[in-house]
Amino acid sequence: MDIIGIGYLGFESPNLEAWREYAPQVLGLGLGNTPPGDPGSLYLRSDDRRHRIAFHPGPVDRIAYIGWEARGRQAFDAAVARFRDAGVALEVGNAALCETRGVRELVRFRCPAGYRHELFYAQKWTPRSFVPGRPHGGFVADERGVGHIVLMTPDYGPELEAFFIDLMGFHWYGAGAGKGRTGFFRAKLNDKTSHDIAFGHAPGMKGVQHIGLFVRSLRDLGETYDIVHKRELPMQMTLGQHSQDPHVSFYHFSPSGFAVECIHELQPWHHDGFELNPEQLSVWGHEQVGPILGPSVMPLVQYPDD
Incomplete structure (x- = not known):
């Protein structure tokens, strides 16, 4: 599978307000715009992508999903076919979920350890748009x-x-x-x-x-x-x-x-x-x-x- 790396991470947490201050003021991450379909969450940026890390309300602190970026549509389609041939249960992301993640298409699946993963391509971005939360030279992303x-x-x-x-x-x-x-x-x-x-x-x-x-x-x-x-x-x-x-x-x-x-x-x-x-x-x-x-x-x- 032609996968680049982790395109985004999603967490659940009861501590969103702590992250709202900690992420920009300690780590230097930028605050992203919250998608209309997910108003209660916190979105964080480390580069010109619409977001890289999201925190959603939840009862405990845990990883909610790991988003893997395929090189493009052809790589995505080939990966989906390979998953299906291997019998991996896939959930196809609907239009609302894709818009929330800011991607063209995605599928969801679980690894043998039980963690949820997503495979996507074409995440939204705006050149020269990243603004760190405090004076900071930026991230390698x-x-x-x-x-x-x-x-x-x-x-x-x-x-x-x-x-x-x-x-x-x-x-x-x-x-x-x-x-x-x-x-x-x-x-x-x-x-x-x-x-x-x-x-x-x-x-x-x-x-x-x-x-x-x-x-x-x-x-x-x-x-x-x-x-x-x-x-x-x-x-x-x-x-x-x-x-x-x-x-x-x-x-x-x-x-x-x-x-x-x-x-x-x-x-x-x-x-x-x-x-x-x-x-x-x-x-x-x-x-x-x-x-x-x-x-x-x-x-x-x-x-x-x-």
Whole structure:
């Protein structure tokens, strides 16, 4: 499947008002216009797309859907046919849903971990329209997508990897330096970063561990780091550089209980030609000062069915 990466993310949360202040004033994201069909939600921008992240009212903090961007209509049609041939249950988005997402067409489906995904093409955009929520040099998104997401699943079997690798055509990046069963995947057309989505095995638990957002300059990363410290927001890991990625980043917890990794690329990703097995997570920094799993990763009995 000719998939670029994550085009948008949708969350449910009872903390929309906290995000309305936190997203622009801490992260520097822009506030987007709320579609007429979804007046109670919050839409956020990181580039010239109509939106990249949406928060919808809900009883608990959780991921509602992950939107994958197909290169165009032909790639979308080919992917839909492949899903159907594989027996994947698809829900075709109606005109109202497509207008809310700002896309031409979409289909909805679930992965073996139970998370809802959407495949779309042609998201609305307006050139030179992005305005950050505070003085900020902008985000690395555009044709690359919003960033990455790491999810926890109570069941990590071979069918999960087969779904993303064999069916969706993602590249297997490896298990990384994390403990336990983990897997990192990047979309077929992503040649800029190591992963778009990753899963970790957490028996009896489910939820978002963190999302990653890329900023254009080291200054933007440093200023965000200072804002997080001045506000005394809870940290997960301090500033550091991962072993497998030539990027510098830090992790702090959002109002929804999952961590946000703010990232700046020190140099282009090096395209590993083989699977690495790093002995440590980072070459410097990234001191763990908070829990690895925030409250957004919850016991299955607390995770609402939908």
